[in-house]
Amino acid sequence: MLFRTVLKEEFNRLIDIFLSSHEVIAPKRIDVDRDGKPVHQFLPVSSIDEIDLGYETTEYSAKTYFLPFKETLSSFCYEDGDWEQEIKYRLMPRFLVGLHPCDINALLKLDKVLARDYFPSPYYISRRKNTFIVGIDHEPCEGGFCRAVGADTVTHGFDLFLTDLGDRYFVAINSDRGYNALNRVQCREVTEQDNQDYLHARAQIAQGHKDLPIHNLPNLMDIEFESPVWDQWGAKCLGCGSCAQVCPTCYCYGVKEDVSMDHTRSEKKKILYSCCIKDFAEVAGGHNFRPDRATRLKYRYYHQHRGFAESYESPMCVGCNRCGRACLAGINPPDIIRDLQEEGTV
Amino acid sequence: MKHVLEPYDITRESEMLAPLDYNRRSRLKDTDRIYPAEIINVIRLTEMEKLFQVRIIDDTDRERFTFLPGQFVMLEVPGYGEVPISISSSLSHKGFIELCIRRVGLVTNVLHKTKRGSKVGIRGPFGTHFPMDKMRGNNILLIAGGLGLAPLRAPIFHVIENRSYYKDVYILYGAKETNLLLFNYQYEEWERIADINLRVIAEEGDANWTGEIGLITDLLDDIQVDPGSTSAIVCGPPVMFKFVCSRLTEMGIPMHRMFVSLERRMHCGMGKCCRCNIGSTYTCLDGPVFDYWSVLNLKEAI
Ligand SMILES: Cc1cc2nc3c(=O)[nH]c(=O)nc-3n(C[C@H](O)[C@H](O)[C@H](O)COP(=O)(O)OP(=O)(O)OC[C@H]3O[C@@H](n4cnc5c(N)ncnc54)[C@H](O)[C@@H]3O)c2cc1C
Ligand code: SF4
Ligand code: SF4
Ligand code: FES
Numbered sequence: 001m002l003f004r005t006v007l008k009e010e011f012n013r014l015i016d017i018f019l020s021s022h023e024v025i026a027p028k029r030i031d032v033d034r035d036g037k038p039v040h041q042f043l044p045v046s047s048i049d050e051i052d053l054g055y056e057t058t059e060y061s062a063k064t065y066f067l068p069f070k071e072t073l074s075s076f077c078y079e080d081g082d083w084e085q086e087i088k089y090r091l092m093p094r095f096l097v098g099l100h101p102c103d104i105n106a107l108l109k110l111d112k113v114l115a116r117d118y119f120p121s122p123y124y125i126s127r128r129k130n131t132f133i134v135g136i137d138h139e140p141c142e143g144g145f146c147r148a149v150g151a152d153t154v155t156h157g158f159d160l161f162l163t164d165l166g167d168r169y170f171v172a173i174n175s176d177r178g179y180n181a182l183n184r185v186q187c188r189e190v191t192e193q194d195n196q197d198y199l200h201a202r203a204q205i206a207q208g209h210k211d212l213p214i215h216n217l218p219n220l221m222d223i224e225f226e227s228p229v230w231d232q233w234g235a236k237c238l239g240c241g242s243c244a245q246v247c248p249t250c251y252c253y254g255v256k257e258d259v260s261m262d263h264t265r266s267e268k269k270k271i272l273y274s275c276c277i278k279d280f281a282e283v284a285g286g287h288n289f290r291p292d293r294a295t296r297l298k299y300r301y302y303h304q305h306r307g308f309a310e311s312y313e314s315p316m317c318v319g320c321n322r323c324g325r326a327c328l329a330g331i332n333p334p335d336i337i338r339d340l341q342e343e344g345t346v
Numbered sequence: 347m348k349h350v351l352e353p354y355d356i357t358r359e360s361e362m363l364a365p366l367d368y369n370r371r372s373r374l375k376d377t378d379r380i381y382p383a384e385i386i387n388v389i390r391l392t393e394m395e396k397l398f399q400v401r402i403i404d405d406t407d408r409e410r411f412t413f414l415p416g417q418f419v420m421l422e423v424p425g426y427g428e429v430p431i432s433i434s435s436s437l438s439h440k441g442f443i444e445l446c447i448r449r450v451g452l453v454t455n456v457l458h459k460t461k462r463g464s465k466v467g468i469r470g471p472f473g474t475h476f477p478m479d480k481m482r483g484n485n486i487l488l489i490a491g492g493l494g495l496a497p498l499r500a501p502i503f504h505v506i507e508n509r510s511y512y513k514d515v516y517i518l519y520g521a522k523e524t525n526l527l528l529f530n531y532q533y534e535e536w537e538r539i540a541d542i543n544l545r546v547i548a549e550e551g552d553a554n555w556t557g558e559i560g561l562i563t564d565l566l567d568d569i570q571v572d573p574g575s576t577s578a579i580v581c582g583p584p585v586m587f588k589f590v591c592s593r594l595t596e597m598g599i600p601m602h603r604m605f606v607s608l609e610r611r612m613h614c615g616m617g618k619c620c621r622c623n624i625g626s627t628y629t630c631l632d633g634p635v636f637d638y639w640s641v642l643n644l645k646e647a648i
Contacts, residue, residue: 076424093351119616129354252620284451307626
């Protein structure tokens with residue numbers, strides 16, 4: 001990997017260059033919550049002033065720019081009892097600035113499912129390759145447990161990655177387009193001092209992480225499959241599916257076809273879903289493979305921490321705790337994992 | 347000056363990805379491409395089930411379309427939706443495939459109203475298959491309950507067309523009522539031409555029924571096979587294959603030579619929508635055909 005440092009004014013100038021030709025998505029402060037804490041969201045911005053790179057976390061993840069809530073898979077037009085299919089992929093390139101390591105790791109996890117396995121998704125790959133990613137280090141967010149699931153650092157999955165060194169950024173460059181972009185503004189080779197400042201900043205961040213004891217979670221998930229912990233937490237779940245909507249790694253969906261009023265066209269759309277919603281595993285005729293909330297909640301955790309780990313060596317969850325913050329019933333991974341862990345040691 | 351970012355156009359991507367096993371091919375840009383197809387004939391089987399003969403319209407695509415027994419297709423009815431359906435015909439049939447469909451919901455009901463000549467679409471084939479090659483030299487038990495006979499027909503045809511590969515072949519078929527029996531016009535052919543021991547049983551008989559009455563497991567009571575060289579394929583609802591497979595285990599047939607086909611909700615067939623997922627296993631990719639030992643190891647599979 002190549003490294004450079006760039007003064008903050010110069011970096012701002014780079015954002016201006018991005019803005020002059022393409023859409024730029026970045027963390028934007030949109031509100032304050034009832035405790036007076038700022039609320040951020042990844043949104044299109046039109047000037048550098050709208051960007052707040054010091055944000056703690058966002059309510060929704062940036063997943064929506066890769067897996068939109070609704071996406072047309074194909075359209076059909078009808079004529080004389082016959083039909084024709086049309087498929088379009090999103091081709092417009094854009095910049096996504098200010099992703100935290102957990103969110104970049106989340107994209108790497110999605111890549112495993114959507115870009116490398118059987119049947120790579122052209123919809124996803126098209127969006128992924130057309131997105132230039134600038135990541136940034138940050139102080140650990142409240143409630144997050146990214147370190148416990150190994151998602152607090154990244155070595156790839158971005159074009160540029162920034163670490164704040166006060167007046168300048170330490171930049172890791174991970175692609176030729178990242179290299180070329182950075183060279184549009186003034187940057188310089190890293191010095192011994194830069195390296196030391198960088199290591200110091202990293203150590204500072206590492207210290208801020210809270211420890212969540214996660215040992216052998218995949219195995220624990222298996223053993224605690226019948227645990228009462230699931231019933232206790234399941235009883236609270238509203239089955240609303242918000243957790244999956246805000247989660248940067250949840251990717252499941254349903255399909256719906258909409259016919260135009262004049263019956264000449266229809267659109268086949270995928271709509272992101274959630275395994276906590278009642279009819280997730282229901283089949284025609286009324287049989288439901290996961291009829292109750294506890295089973296569905298358990299399944300969500302089981303897939304995140306055991307099933308995915310079995311297939312891809314690491315859990316799917318990146319520990320951002322967005323689901324925990326979004327849940328009206330107060331269901332959150334740190335508490336559930338702690339309960340399971342305790343159950344396991346009794 | 348050039349833009350910082352040049353668009354990446356996936357439609358220009360032409361690389362054929364590494365060939366996939368089980369006949370499943372996927373060209374990067376073609377994963378959602380549907381083969382236009384025509385329903386060339388509709389055969390009414392019972393009140394609830396019809397058999398559709400479906401032909402891929404494009405000659406090259408039709409020629410290239412191959413599958414293995416146990417695989418399924420996604421059948422698209424544009425404007426209504428897409429449903430996974432097992433291929434219920436012989437591999438050697440190049441002209442069309444047969445799909446036996448029960449009407450239960452939106453798409454399947456629309457299909458039951460369609461007539462010859464209607465234009466639908468096909469994606470696939472998808473999923474794993476019954477390993478017919480590995481069963482060579484074995485006695486074969488083909489066991490179906492209810493609609494399970496639909497996916498079982500592909501292996502049945504395979505056995506018939508390669509009869510010398512297999513020793514004794516049994517088809518055991520059970521249905522709730524006698525008027526729900528599927529494909530009864532083929533029974534005689536299977537028995538007389540293919541030298542298959544066919545046993546049909548119904549839970550409730552009627553005035554004209556001269557056959558056996560009881561449960562599918564009853565048929566296993568008096569079957570004498572050498573368990574060491576016997577393979578079984580069991581298709582039907584979970585309760586049924588659970589009972590049947592435990593009986594087969596008692597008879598001494600090893601679990602890795604019993605094959606079942608699982609059913610789950612499916613929206614893509616490609617391991618993307620996650621609806622068919624059981625813990626870590628996609629039914630559409632790693633299944634629908636599993637050996638029984640794998641099924642026992644899947645949490646919440648039965
Ligand atoms: C591998 C496999 C093979 C199958 N083979 C056959 C067959 O040969 N013959 C047959 O009659 N049926 C078969 N089924 C079941 C068939 O797919 C469902 O009956 C059908 O999807 C119902 O769709 P619907 O639109 O009529 O019902 P709705 O209730 O309106 O369903 C809406 C959507 O939910 C999904 N869905 C609902 N039920 C099921 C289900 N049981 N399985 C999968 N997806 C479902 C589908 O995507 C469907 O479009 C098979 C299912 C699987 C998984
Ligand atoms: S866990 Fe919370 S957010 Fe998720 S479905 Fe249940 S109530 Fe909704
Ligand atoms: S499951 Fe929750 S904590 Fe884990 S990645 Fe998803 S939203 Fe973040
Ligand atoms: S059907 Fe979509 S993942 Fe299996």
